[in-house]
Structure formats: structure tokens, C-alpha cells
Amino acid sequence: MSWNDISISDGLDYKEYSPNKENNWFKNTKFSDKKIYKFRVTQKYRCFGYRELDTFYVLMFDIEHKISDKG
Numbered sequence: 001m002s003w004n005d006i007s008i009s010d011g012l013d014y015k016e017y018s019p020n021k022e023n024n025w026f027k028n029t030k031f032s033d034k035k036i037y038k039f040r041v042t043q044k045y046r047c048f049g050y051r052e053l054d055t056f057y058v059l060m061f062d063i064e065h066k067i068s069d070k071g
Contacts, residue, residue, distance in 0.1 A: 003051075003054065006039075011040065012039045012040055013039060013040045014037060014038075014039040015037065015038065015039075016035060016036070016037055016038075017036040017037060017038045017048060019067075023067075025048075025060075025067055026048075026059070031050065031059060034050040035050060035051075036048055036049070036050055036059070037049060037050065037051060037056075038062075041061065044063070044064075045061055045062065045063050046061070046062040046067070047060075047061050047062075048060050048061075048062065048067070
């Protein structure tokens, strides 16, 4: 899929991670200057990471769907 296809896919629900200040998992990490995105892996699992050009770097999987609910 192209990045345009990914961004409009209802199935993946690819979007920017935008938590409130208290629940930001990437605050005060070496990734705090990156724009973090998330997408749906399964009904329950979410993947978090950042994109540089055409490469997506995976930072973590939310297997309990707890982080995704807060951003």
C-alpha cells in the first residue's frame, strides 16, 4: 500500500498519537521530538511508531489496548 492508501484505510485507522500531557508514553524519551503515529493491527492490538520518509519505525505494540485509549 502507498502511504496515501494507508492514511485513508478505515481498517488500519492510521493516525497521529495525540495523548494528553499526563498519558504520553513517549514524553521524556529519545522519541519525544518525533511525531508518533498509531495503527490497528487487530481489533485489540495497536502499533506505535514514527515515520521517516517511506520507512515506519515500530516503537511498541499495545497488546492490551490501554495506551491507544489515551491518545
